Amino acid sequence: GNSVTQMEGPVTLSEEAFLTINCTYTATGYPSLFWYVQYPGEGLQLLLKATKADDKGSNKGFEATYRKETTSFHLEKGSVQVSDSAVYFCALILGGGGNKLTFGTGTQLKVEL
Amino acid sequence: GAVVSQHPSRVICKSGTSVKIECRSLDFQATTMFWYRQFPKQSLMLMATSNEGSKATYEQGVEKDKFLINHASLTLSTLTVTSAHPEDSSFYICSASQAGSEQYFGPGTRLTVT
Numbered sequence: 753g754n755s756v757t758q759m760e761g762p763v764t765l766s767e768e769a770f771l772t773i774n775c776t777y778t779a780t781g782y783p784s785l786f787w788y789v790q791y792p793g794e795g796l797q798l799l800l801k802a803t804k805a806d807d808k809g810s811n812k813g814f815e816a817t818y819r820k821e822t823t824s825f826h827l828e829k830g831s832v833q834v835s836d837s838a839v840y841f842c843a844l845i846l847g848g849g850g851n852k853l854t855f856g857t858g859t860q861l862k863v864e865l
Numbered sequence: 866g867a868v869v870s871q872h873p874s875r876v877i878c879k880s881g882t883s884v885k886i887e888c889r890s891l892d893f894q895a896t897t898m899f900w901y902r903q904f905p906k907q908s909l910m911l912m913a914t915s916n917e918g919s920k921a922t923y924e925q926g927v928e929k930d931k932f933l934i935n936h937a938s939l940t941l942s943t944l945t946v947t948s949a950h951p952e953d954s955s956f957y958i959c960s961a962s963q964a965g966s967e968q969y970f971g972p973g974t975r976l977t978v979t
Contacts, residue, residue: 756908788970795869795958796909796970841909851897851962855908 754779758842758856765832765863773827773859775816775842783844785809785818785825786853790839799827799840832863868892869961871971878949878978886944886974888959894939895961899968900932903956915942949978 759774777783784803788796800809805820814829825842842856868891878884888898897916901909913929915921915936923929931953933945942961946953954977960968 793972795972796960798967851968852899852911852914853909853968854911857906857908 756856761860771829786843788841867969869971875975883947888942890961898942899960901958
C-alpha cells in the first residue's frame with residue numbers, strides 16, 4: 753500500500769539555522785507530493801507541492817524536490833524564523849485515487865531565539 | 866479565501882451518548898468533504914469521503930453505523946459519533962474541496978469521552 757515516512761520530532765533549531773525535514777514515500781504508482789503546515793490552534797495549510805519527478809515546490813522560503821530515484825521529498829529552508837514553529841506533514845495523492853491524501857506522522861518544529 | 870470551520874473545537878461527552886461535529890466551507894462550495902482522525906503523534910487517518918447529496922464512502926475498518934456522516938449541502942458536512950466510548954476520544958479533522966481541487970482543512974475538533 754501507499755505510505756509516507758517522516759523523521760520524528762520535535763526538531764528544535766535556533767533562528768536562522770538551516771532546516772531539513774526528511775520525507776520518504778512508498779506508492780504503487782506515480783504520486784503527487786505535498787507538504788502541509790499546521791500552526792498552533794489552526795487547520796492544515798498547503799505549503800508546497802510537486803506533481804512529477806524532479807519538480808521543485810517552493811513557498812515562503814521552503815523548498816522540496818520530488819526525487820523519484822530515492823522516493824523522497826525532503827523539506828528544506830535556508831534560514832528559519834520563530835514564526836516557522838509548527839507541525840509539518842508530508843503527504844501524497846495517487847492519480848485516480850479519488851483525491852485521497854496519505855499523510856506522514858508529522859514533524860514538530862520549534863524555532864528558538 | 867477557502868476557509869473551513871469546525872464546530873465545536875472541543876467537546877466532552879459521557880460514554881454512551883452521541884456527539885455531532887460540524888464542518889463548514891465558509892466561502893466556497895465544497896463538492897467533496899473528507900473526515901480524518903488523528904491520534905497523538907500519529908498520522909491523519911482518512912475515515913470517509915462524502916460528496917454532496919450522496920452517501921459517504923468509508924475507509925476499510927471504519928464503522929459506518931458508528932460514525933454517521935451527512936453532507937446535505939455544498940457548505941456543510943456533519944460527523945456524528947454514536948454511542949461514544951472512551952476509545953473514540955481523538956482529534957477529528959475535516960477538509961473540503963471543490964471539484965477535485967486542493968483540500969482545505971478545518972482546525973479540528975478534540976473529542977473526549979469520559
